[in-house]
Amino acid sequence: MKRxxxxxxxxxxxxxxxxxxEPGKIIYDLITVIDAETNKLAFPNQKLNAVTLDTHDSTLxxxxxxxxxxxxxxxxxxxxGIMDEYHGRVSESI
Numbered sequence: 001m002k003r004x005x006x007x008x009x010x011x012x013x014x015x016x017x018x019x020x021x022e023p024g025k026i027i028y029d030l031i032t033v034i035d036a037e038t039n040k041l042a043f044p045n046q047k048l049n050a051v052t053l054d055t056h057d058s059t060l061x062x063x064x065x066x067x068x069x070x071x072x073x074x075x076x077x078x079x080x081g082i083m084d085e086y087h088g089r090v091s092e093s094i
Contacts, residue, residue: 002028004081008074012036015078024056028082030067033074046070051082060086
């Protein structure tokens with residue numbers, strides 16, 4: 001289990017995910033988004049699916065089509081959290 005820390009609309013959240021390595025890609029199976037202030041599920045009615053980071057070449061591609069039902073700002077925050085984690089930039093822990 002991996003925990004990615006993100007900010008969304010000025011609040012801190014943690015995305016609990018399972019990171020799966022496959023040849024040429026990393027799959028982040030998004031499990032839950034936790035509100036840092038309440039330590040409870042932030043979006044209990046949202047279905048969180050896998051996000052795939054294609055690492056075949058130097059141009060990284062992040063496929064988020066399976067989480068399209070989330071608010072766009074939240075998708076962007078999750079994308080940024082994944083890219084930061086991939087590049088070794090550890091976000092502030094909760």
